[in-house]
Amino acid sequence: MASKDENIEKLIEETEKLEKKWADIGVDLFQPGAIKEIKIAKILGHSWISSKHDADACDSNDYSIKYEYLSGSEGGAGQIDRFFKDDPNDKKQHDSHLKSMDRVKRNKCFYLIFNSATMKTDILRIYELPTSVIEEEISRQLANSNNTISHVSFNENFCKKNGKLIWEK
Numbered sequence: 001m002a003s004k005d006e007n008i009e010k011l012i013e014e015t016e017k018l019e020k021k022w023a024d025i026g027v028d029l030f031q032p033g034a035i036k037e038i039k040i041a042k043i044l045g046h047s048w049i050s051s052k053h054d055a056d057a058c059d060s061n062d063y064s065i066k067y068e069y070l071s072g073s074e075g076g077a078g079q080i081d082r083f084f085k086d087d088p089n090d091k092k093q094h095d096s097h098l099k100s101m102d103r104v105k106r107n108k109c110f111y112l113i114f115n116s117a118t119m120k121t122d123i124l125r126i127y128e129l130p131t132s133v134i135e136e137e138i139s140r141q142l143a144n145s146n147n148t149i150s151h152v153s154f155n156e157n158f159c160k161k162n163g164k165l166i167w168e169k
Contacts, residue, residue: 026050033071036121040069040113043123043167055107066106070154071113074124077153078112080104084149085142093148101135110134111166112159122169129154129163137162 002010015029022029027050029035034048037056041048046057046067055066070078080103084096110129116122134154141152159165 036071036113036115036123037069039121039123040071040111040126043126044111059108065108068104068107068110069113070110071115071120072153072155073117073120074114075117075156076114077155077158078114079151079153080138081151082149083138083142083152085145085147101138104131104135104138107131112154112156112163114156123167124169125156125165126167127156127159127163128166129159133162 019029027034027038031050031052033056034050038048040046041057044057044067045060047060047063048057049055049066056069057067059065059067068080070080072078083100084093086097087093109131112127112129113123114125114127116124137154137158138152142150
C-alpha cells in the first residue's frame with residue numbers, strides 16, 4: 001500500500017499534467033472558479049470569458065450579451081463580493097457604488113448555480129434570474145447594511161421565488 005507521501009507525490013504529478021493540458025487550450029487551471037464556470041458555460045451553451053474583470057460568460061454568437069454566474073453549495077447561497085453602498089453626498093463612495101452596480105447592469109441575466117457541498121464541480125441545479133431582480137435585491141441588502149462595502153448573497157429560496165429553474169442534474 002502506498003504511503004500518504006507517495007500518494008501526494010502522485011497527485012502532484014497528475015495535477016501538473018492536467019495544468020499543462022489546460023494551459024495548452026489557454027486556461028489557467030488555478031484561476032478561481034475557472035473549471036466550474038467552463039462547465040456551466042458548456043451546460044448553458046455559452047462561451048466562457050476568462051478575464052476576471054468581465055462577466056463570466058457571453059452568448060456564443062454575440063460577445064456583447066453577457067451573463068454572470070453565482071454559485072454556492074447546496075443549502076448555501078451565491079454571492080457577489082465588494083458592493084459599495086451609495087452616498088450621493090460622498091462623490092468617491094457614489095462613484096464606487098455606480099462602478100460596482102455596472103458589474104450587475106452589464107449582464108443580460110444572472111445564473112445561480114447550486115453544487116454539491118463536497119464536490120464543487122458537481123452542479124445540481126441552475127436558476128436563471130433577471131438582472132432587474134438582482135439589482136433590486138442588491139439595493140435592498142445594501143440599504144439594510146451598516147457597512148460601506150458589503151457582500152451580497154442570494155439563497156435558493158430567493159431563486160425559487162424570483163427566478164426559474166432551468167437545469168437540474
